[in-house]
Amino acid sequence: MTRTPLSALAPELTALFRAAGFTAGGVAGHLGPSYTEAMHRGEPAAVRYATSDGSTLSRLIRVFILRDPVPATELADLVGATLATRLLDAGAAVADLNGTVQMVLDIRPHVIVGDNRWVFSDADAAMTEHVPGPEHVLGVGAASLSLLQSTPVTPVGSVLDLGTGSGVQALGQVGVAESVTATDVHPRALDLAEATFAGAGTQVELLEGPWFEPVAGRRFDRIVANPPFVVGLPEVGHVYRDSGLNLDGASELVVSQAPEHLAEGGTAHLLAAWVHTHTQSWAARVASWLPDRGVAAWIIERDVADPAHYVGTWLRDESLDPRSPGADARTGSWLAHFAEHGVTGIGFGFVAIREIGDQPSDIMAEAMPQAFTDPLGPEIEEYFLRTAxxxxxxxxxxADATFLTRPGLARENIAVADLDAGVGFTPATLRLTRTEGPRWSHEVDEHLAAIVAGLHPQGLSLAETAGLYAMANGLDEEELVRAAVPAIVDLVRHGLMLPAELAQVVA
Structure with missing residues (x-):
């Protein structure tokens, strides 16, 4: 028994799309780089210009991406009369009295974890001018893509997608998980998620209800969540982004309750937002949401916005013109609420949690502002191995352990113009920098750099290497080893150095 007739037609529709080359790669190849970028920027006129050749793929782009109105006969010619009728009956398309039809759902091709998929969602404002309503079900947005990139895709038993929306995160796990459970408080979201999963030919357990209530008492090997984390007033304007909880209450709820639903050794991968105030550091605030025992957690802040920028961004997200009277009133009340609670900024990032049994919790909260393009999921899995x-x-x-310098680690000798001499350069700093992954960079001194250079997985231990260096340079061996150990710990935590015992595991 399906929730919606969309689920019954989805397999046939996606099979038609696949055969016609209406995939993310097929669309990009058909449009070419410049018009593909125009599509991503939300410039429908440019895409319409590039699809004027009358080919099947051009027509599919116009009907399903641009959502152009077309005669009912054209839709029937494009997808077949029976499927066209079923799209109308299911509410995916509407017809006027003149026999003109238009898609009102967004059924768009994406590549999700290497596979061609089609996500069923409500139409956004990228290609057609309208303001998404309170019940809007979001498709694949920037936040969704960020979480996909930061979630591991290694084989796993059970997965929970909390607040699935149109099913994007669950879709990223169906190929690697033995079972997937997806929940949402919004019935319409579950309808569209079911259609998304049906189009992918996969079975997902769908449960309706708020937060963790639908899975009370259950534990999972992996939890993913892109919750309604927008920081604001305790009200719900749009169900996909507003929780009804004050400020960062939604993020606090998910982060604090996720550990209760992790199986032994299980992990959670969450998007979250948090406030900055003058009275408490953001790191201490988010760390306080986690228990004192039982978890390892890596809290990563990727961006910080000032209150005015933050409010403006989210008003534009709902297609409000910041110059309009409605936006003016919303801005004033939102900023006043921030001021009342001492909010100076809003941070955004990832929270990764691992269940570690009855041990003191190991929590690291840090900013990761550097640019990188490699997926973060493998790094998070390796981070938990390194810290364990x-x-x-x-x-x-x-001190007695042996280590491996990470392949690709770069030594950067930074020199700046010598202002005193008026000519040439003078050394400024020395850095060790990863050239892959999240590109962590650590400033080191010459002593530590030399010790790192001498470490080999089949060679001397850290203490022995530091001892030889101390002897050769007239330094106190005990003092040098004592200083080297915490420095190496920092390098291991960020993956610049690897314990020899883990070299094969993380290779």
Missing amino acids: WLRERNAQEL
Whole structure:
């Protein structure tokens, strides 16, 4: 028994799309780079110009991406009379009295974790001028893509997609999980998610209800969540982004309750937002949402917005002109609420959590402002391996361990213009920098750089390497080893150095 007739027609429709080349790659190849970029920028006229050749793929782009009105006979010619009728009956398209039909749903091709997929969602304002309503179900947005990139896709048992929306995150897990459960408080979201999964030919358990209530008492090997994390007043203007909880209450709820639903060794991968105030650091605020025992967590702040910028961004998200009277009133009340609660900024990023049993929690909260394009999911999995290895060893055991310099690690000698001499350059700083992954960079001194250069997985231990360096340079061996251990811990935590025992595991 399906929730919606869309689910019954989805397999036939996506099979037609696949055969016609109406995939993300097919559309991009058909339009070419410049017009593909125009499509992503939301410039329908340019895309319409590029699809004037009357080919099947051009017509599919016009009907399903631009959502151009067409005669009912043209839709029937494009997808077949029976399927065209079923699209109308299911409410995916509407017809006027003149026999003109228009798609009102967005059924758009995407590549999700390497596979061609089609996501069923409500039509956004990118290609047609309208203001999405309160019940709007979002498709694949920037936040969705960010979470997809930061979630591991290694084989796993059970997965929970909390607040699935149109099913994007669950879709990223169906090929690697033994079972997937998707929840949402919004019935319409579950309808569209079901159609998305049907079009992908996969079965997902769908449960309706708020937050973790539909899975009370259950535990999962992996949890993913792109919750309604918009920071604002305790009200719901748009169900896909507003939680009804005050400020960052939605993020606090998901982060604090996720550990209760993790199986042994399970992980959670969450998008979240948090406020900055003068009275508490953002890192302490988010860390306080997690229990004192039982979890390792990596909290990553990717961006910070000032209140005015933040409010303007989200008003534009709902297609409001910031110059309009309605936006003016909303801006004033939103900013006043921030001022009342001492909000100086709003941070956004990822929270990754791992269940570690009855041990003191190991929580790291840090900013990651540097640009990088590599997926973060593999890095998060490796981070948990690296930090687990560190937790199991005391200072002496770390000193006695052997290490591997990460392949691709760069040594950067930075020099600046010598202002005193008026000519040439003078050394400024020395850095070790990863050239892949999140591109972490650490400033080091010559002593640590030399010790790192001498480390080899089949060679001497850290203490022995530091001892030889101390002897050769007239330094105190005990003091140098004592200083080197915490420095190496920092390098291991960010993956610049790897314990020899993990070299094969993370290779």
